[in-house]
Amino acid sequence: NAGVTQTPKFRILKIGQSMTLQCTQDMNHNYMYWYRQDPGMGLKLIYYSVGAGITDKGEVPNGYNVSRSTTEDFPLRLELAAPSQTSVYFCASSYGTGSSSGANVLTFGAGSRLTVL
Amino acid sequence: AQSVSQHNHHVILSEAASLELGCNYSYGGTVNLFWYVQYPGQHLQLLLKYFSGDPLVKGIKGFEAEFIKSKFSFNLRKPSVQWSDTAEYFCAVIANFGNEKLTFGTGTRLTIIP
Numbered sequence: 001n002a003g004v005t006q007t008p009k010f011r012i013l014k015i016g017q018s019m020t021l022q023c024t025q026d027m028n029h030n031y032m033y034w035y036r037q038d039p040g041m042g043l044k045l046i047y048y049s050v051g052a053g054i055t056d057k058g059e060v061p062n063g064y065n066v067s068r069s070t071t072e073d074f075p076l077r078l079e080l081a082a083p084s085q086t087s088v089y090f091c092a093s094s095y096g097t098g099s100s101s102g103a104n105v106l107t108f109g110a111g112s113r114l115t116v117l
Numbered sequence: 118a119q120s121v122s123q124h125n126h127h128v129i130l131s132e133a134a135s136l137e138l139g140c141n142y143s144y145g146g147t148v149n150l151f152w153y154v155q156y157p158g159q160h161l162q163l164l165l166k167y168f169s170g171d172p173l174v175k176g177i178k179g180f181e182a183e184f185i186k187s188k189f190s191f192n193l194r195k196p197s198v199q200w201s202d203t204a205e206y207f208c209a210v211i212a213n214f215g216n217e218k219l220t221f222g223t224g225t226r227l228t229i230i231p
Contacts (some may be wrong), residue, residue: 035120041223042207043161058218104211
């Protein structure tokens with residue numbers, strides 16, 4: 001049972017380069033999320049998706065793009081990498097939101113550490 | 118909008134000491150509350166959650182948290198910590214209404230000295 005799989009685990013980019021962080025989940029979850037984690041700042045939501053074909057901005061979307069063509073996949077694209085995007089990126093999924101006890105429980109991937117030089 | 122505060126940024130304890138990590142949230146309505154743990158080099162894992170009912174919630178590895186609605190708090194406790202509890206701990210909240218998404222606190226780094 002793989003859960004949430006992220007690739008790559010590590011990447012170094014030069015300023016201005018572009019790349020895509022891949023995220024796949026095999027739990028048939030409707031909701032998927034991208035967070036970035038910076039020291040002392042906790043996790044900030046970049047983008048999220050409530051189902052295939054539907055995405056929306058989170059707290060810190062600038063410099064990123066996402067797509068959700070299937071339930072399983074939720075790639076995060078950096079178009080013009082900047083040093084401020086040096087961070088650890090986590091993809092997560094949940095089966096929904098609402099008041100039921102399992103709905104808001106997020107399952108996280110292992111993270112992708114990105115350095116922009 | 119909802120927010121979460123974790124006032125302890127770094128806590129250092131000796132093995133067998135008791136632990137309490139503070140978490141306060143701001144939101145006037147019904148909320149769901151979580152503690153996640155991130156062991157060194159690993160991803161976040163759910164430690165425990167509160168949705169409704171008994172305000173004292175028990176999680177994995179002997180952790181528990183108490184929801185005190187009047188204080189907007191959800192503090193994490195463990196009576197006797199172990200070296201393996203060294204990790205970063207994140208409190209998170211989500212409003213049980215509307216289109217809010219899970220909001221995380223800034224985290225508390227816990228270091229246990231053998």
